[in-house]
Amino acid sequence: xxxxxxxxxxxxxxxxxxxxxxxELLALVGPSGSGKTSVLRAIAGLMPVLGxxxxxxxxxxxxxxxRVDVPAEKRPAGMVFQHYALFPHLSALANVSLxxxxxxxxxxxxxxxxxxxLDGLAGRRPHELSGxxxxxxxxxxxxxxxxxxxxLDEAFSAVDQPTRQAxxxxxxxxxxxxxxxxxMVTHDLREARLLADRLCILEGGATLQDGPxxxxxxxxxxxxxxxxxxxxxxxxxxxxxxxxxxxxxxLRWGDGEGIDLAxxxxxxxDDGTPVRWVIxxxxxxxxxxxxxxxxVVACVIERAxxxxxxxxxxCRSIAPPHALVHVEVTTRQAREGAMVAQRAVFLRLDPExxxxxxxxxxxx
Amino acid sequence: MDWxxxxxxxxxxxxxxxxxxxxxxxxxxxxxxxxxxxxxxAEATLALPLILPPTVLGYYLLVALGGQSPVGQxxxxxxxxxxAFSFGGLLVASVIFNIPFAWIPTQRAFEAIPADLYDAxxxxxxxxxxxxxxxxxxxxxxxxxSGLIMTIAHTLGEFGVVLMVGGSIPxxxxxxxISIYDRVQAFDLQAAGSxxxxxxxxxxxxxxxxxxxxxxxxxxxxx
Numbered sequence: 001x002x003x004x005x006x007x008x009x010x011x012x013x014x015x016x017x018x019x020x021x022x023x024e025l026l027a028l029v030g031p032s033g034s035g036k037t038s039v040l041r042a043i044a045g046l047m048p049v050l051g052x053x054x055x056x057x058x059x060x061x062x063x064x065x066x067r068v069d070v071p072a073e074k075r076p077a078g079m080v081f082q083h084y085a086l087f088p089h090l091s092a093l094a095n096v097s098l099x100x101x102x103x104x105x106x107x108x109x110x111x112x113x114x115x116x117x118l119d120g121l122a123g124r125r126p127h128e129l130s131g132x133x134x135x136x137x138x139x140x141x142x143x144x145x146x147x148x149x150x151x152l153d154e155a156f157s158a159v160d161q162p163t164r165q166a167x168x169x170x171x172x173x174x175x176x177x178x179x180x181x182x183x184m185v186t187h188d189l190r191e192a193r194l195l196a197d198r199l200c201i202l203e204g205g206a207t208l209q210d211g212p213x214x215x216x217x218x219x220x221x222x223x224x225x226x227x228x229x230x231x232x233x234x235x236x237x238x239x240x241x242x243x244x245x246x247x248x249x250x251l252r253w254g255d256g257e258g259i260d261l262a263x264x265x266x267x268x269x270d271d272g273t274p275v276r277w278v279i280x281x282x283x284x285x286x287x288x289x290x291x292x293x294x295x296v297v298a299c300v301i302e303r304a305x306x307x308x309x310x311x312x313x314x315c316r317s318i319a320p321p322h323a324l325v326h327v328e329v330t331t332r333q334a335r336e337g338a339m340v341a342q343r344a345v346f347l348r349l350d351p352e353x354x355x356x357x358x359x360x361x362x363x364x
Numbered sequence: 365m366d367w368x369x370x371x372x373x374x375x376x377x378x379x380x381x382x383x384x385x386x387x388x389x390x391x392x393x394x395x396x397x398x399x400x401x402x403x404x405x406a407e408a409t410l411a412l413p414l415i416l417p418p419t420v421l422g423y424y425l426l427v428a429l430g431g432q433s434p435v436g437q438x439x440x441x442x443x444x445x446x447x448a449f450s451f452g453g454l455l456v457a458s459v460i461f462n463i464p465f466a467w468i469p470t471q472r473a474f475e476a477i478p479a480d481l482y483d484a485x486x487x488x489x490x491x492x493x494x495x496x497x498x499x500x501x502x503x504x505x506x507x508x509x510s511g512l513i514m515t516i517a518h519t520l521g522e523f524g525v526v527l528m529v530g531g532s533i534p535x536x537x538x539x540x541x542i543s544i545y546d547r548v549q550a551f552d553l554q555a556a557g558s559x560x561x562x563x564x565x566x567x568x569x570x571x572x573x574x575x576x577x578x579x580x581x582x583x584x585x586x587x
Contacts, residue, residue, distance in 0.1 A: 046483050072486040085484035089502045098498060099488035145489055 002149055002181040004043055006052035012038050014049070015206040020149075020181035020198075025171075027196035027213075028185045031228065035205030036185045040151050043183065044079050045072035056148050056181070078142030082154040084134045086126040092137045093122035099144035112140040115177075116170070132163035136170070143178065152184040156191060168195060189230050193217065201225055218280035222357045226278050232326050234276055237261075239356060241271040248294075248351060251277065254321025262294045263354045275356045279325075283353020286313070286327050287346040288337055295349040299325065304340050306331055313339055315347060365558050368535055369543035376451075376539060377519035380458040381512045384466035388511055392470030393500065396477075411468065413461040422528025425457045429529065449531045454539075457529040458519050465518050466511040473507020474500065506577045513577075517570035521563055 001021050006014040016039050020026040028036040041047040043054055045061060048069075054062040061070045086095050096109040113122050116136035126134055135155065142150060156164050172195070175182060186192050192199055193213040200210040208228065209221040220226035226234050237258065240250040242265040249265035252258050255274075269275065290296060299315035302324065311334040313327045325347055329339065339345065391410075395403060413421055429447040430436045439447040447453040477500060485495040501508075523541040530537030532546065540559055547556035 041483075044483075044487055046486060072483075073489050073491060076489075077487065079484075079487040081480050081484060083480065085478070085480040087481060087484070087499055098490065101489065141484075141488065 001057060002043075002183070003053070003055045004039070006039065006042055006049055006054075008050040008052065010050075012047075013205040014038065014042065014052070016200075016202070017207060018183075018200050018210060020183055022181060023175060023179045024197045025175060025182045025184060025195055026198050026200060026210075027192035028183065028200050028202055029187070029189060029192050029229070030202035032187065034202040036187075036202050037153055038205065039202065040079075040153050040183060040185050043149070044077050044151055045070060045075045059148070076145055076147050077149040077151055078145060078147035079151040080135070080138045080142050080153065080155040083158055084126070084138040086134055086137055086141070088126050091123050091125055092118060092129065092133075092140075095126070095137055096141045096144050099141045101145055104144075109140075109144065112143055113137070116140045130163075131159040132167060135159060135163075135167055139170070139174070148180055150178070150180055150182045152182065154185055154187070156186070157188070164191075171195060189217075199229075201228055203228060218278075218282075218353065219355050220278065220357065223276040223359070226276070226357065231278050233324065234278055235321075235323055236274065236276055236359075237356075239263075239269045239271070239273045239275045241265055241269075251275075251354065251356065253317075253323065257320045259297060259317065259319055259321070261349060261354065262351045263356065264351055269356060269358075274359050276359055277354055277356045279349055279353045279355065281328055283350040284325065284327055285348040285350070286315075286329060286339075287348060290346050291348055293348060295351060297325075297347045297349065299345050299347055301339060301341055301343045301345060304334060306334070311339070313345075315345060317347075318344075365555055366538075366540065366543040366547070369538050369540045370559070370562070372451075372535065372538065373520050373540040376454060376458055377516040379455055380462050380519050381466070381515050383455070383459050384462055384515055385470075385508060385512055388467040388470040389501075389508065392467050393474045393496075395467075395471045396474035397482075411464045414464045418461070418522070418524025419528060421461055422457070422525040425453075425460065425525065425529050429453050429456060448529060449533060449537060451530075451536055454526060454530040454537050457525050458522070461522065461525050462515045462518055465514040469507045469511035469514065470504065473504035473510075476507070477503050510574050510577045513570050513573050517567055520566055 001019060004016065004018045006016045008014050012035060014035060018026065028039055030036050038047060042049045042052070049062060049064065051064045052062060053060070053064070060068050061075050062068060087098070090098065092113060093109055096112050097106065100108055110122060113119065116139055118133060118136055118140065121129065121133060126137070129137065138155070156167055159167065184196065196213055198210060199213050199216045201208045201216060208225050209216055216225070217229055217231070220229055220231065223234050235253060236255055238252040240252065242249045248262040251261040251263045253261055290298070298318045300318060301313050302316045303314040305312045305314070309331050310328050311331045313329060313334070315325050315327055317323050317325070327347065333339070395407065426448055427433060428435055431440065431446050431448070436447050439452070443452070447456065481499060482495070485499050490498065521541055522539070523545065526537070526539050527542055532538045532542050540563065544556050544559045547553070547559070
């Protein structure tokens with residue numbers, strides 16, 4: 001289990017606490033300059049940290065209180081860099097061999113390259129390899145030290161989409177094989193959602209929220225996190241508590257005149273509180289005819305944006321607050337349902353999926 | 365043809381290179397990676413011999429190495445003869461006026477190594493010494509060699525500083541450049557011409573070698 005706590009004000013402000021278990025993949029996500037690469041470098045020992053503790057199992061790599069700071073070259077952590085950082089004058093085999101610990105059998109490097117489907121390419125130098133092959137060499141090199149931890153710094157950002165897909169598959173297989181904590185830095189939420197067991201949202205060097213991807217994406221801690229994780233529809237409203245235990249709470253959608261939505265009262269928000277709220281796509285149901293039940297909102301499709309197999313419909317509520325809700329459907333569904341601009345549709349918002357957040361960004 | 369002066373010049377050039385290459389690796393590597401606030405001052409000082417008139421540099425060296433100076437007195441107490449007007453003094457002067465020719469290409473070569481390769485070396489578990497031998501020197505050798513070639517060529521042709529610090533003592537401080545001057549003064553244009561031709565060919569070969577080293581430089585970045 002990797003345990004990390006970083007707390008310093010300068011030179012780079014960091015306020016991060018994270019854990020990653022064996023075989024688990026933790027994605028550090030955040031905008032540019034959010035400090036995610038700094039966190040990774042601090043874990044690897046490539047960046048001096050004034051305050052914090054980094055330990056894996058019972059091995060302490062950094063403990064500023066105890067003045068422990070194991071140098072990077074002595075921390076058994078494999079790292080894959082954004083541009084791979086392969087040694088350009090060395091062959092793929094030599095790149096991997098160089099990272100083997102003292103006393104390791106030379107054929108280990110060949111086996112590692114073989115595990116990465118690089119048989120026959122051992123003698124090639126980095127400039128003679130494709131982007132995907134270089135990435136595999138970098139992974140093989142990172143594993144050569146039999147690391148206790150694998151760190152991936154935007155490792156998939158420099159390859160084209162088909163190669164990236166193949167590398168995702170490779171990483172999934174690798175996770176099963178090595179069973180060590182993997183910490184991955186990415187700015188690509190889709191990638192994080194696809195690969196990670198847990199997300200850690202960072203901004204300004206501080207953890208804003210962490211948890212399983214589906215949880216963070218459907219239950220962002222606040223409107224700021226919701227915006228950071230790319231949720232497009234962040235609505236405002238006024239929360240009204242349940243009149244009694246049996247009836248649901250009421251959410252007045254909009255700042256003044258608006259639609260009343262039924263929602264769940266968790267007893268944490270006072271009556272009449274202005275709130276921001278989001279709803280994950282899986283809780284929004286689109287109907288061509290008016291369905292029964294609660295939270296049915298009549299809308300008009302304002303735009304239909306086709307992107308391959310997926311079509312995104314921008315639906316605006318007919319009644320105030322005239323808010324936009326983006327709904328993704330398959331392009332086939334859109335075609336068969338004639339879901340084009342100006343078409344009237346009905347959205348049913350599942351009360352379970354309505355996630356209410358405090359209005360102030362740093363709350364909660 | 366003054367073979368003795370040519371031999372002396374070649375020996376001086378090799379000795380200067382032997383001093384400046386290892387020190388250049390240390391200093392050039394440090395300068396390449398340092399962000400010390402005084403780094404620009406250090407760089408400007410080391411580059412001074414490039415623009416300082418050789419006679420000015422020679423004068424200061426003569427003063428610094430002469431019998432009245434602490435360095436000169438220390439040298440006399442250790443070796444028994446003064447540093448000025450000796451091969452030792454000539455070597456010290458040659459080392460100082462060649463610093464920019466040897467160290468600047470070396471520094472540039474280390475600067476061209478991407479920072480992430482240093483991080484990669486550390487995360488591969490390489491010690492600093494192993495990183496130097498296995499990563500940095502193989503990537504920087506062209507710059508280091510280029511500096512060495514420039515140093516040798518420049519030493520062979522240097523006149524002003526050598527004359528100021530070394531005088532013209534045959535077999536001790538009389539280099540080929542001074543010998544050419546002497547031959548011209550003595551109207552022995554044939555000997556001056558053949559020695560000049562040697563220096564011309566050496567200079568041309570140096571420039572060709574430098575061009576070749578910089579042109580065939582492979583991409584340091586792997587991607």
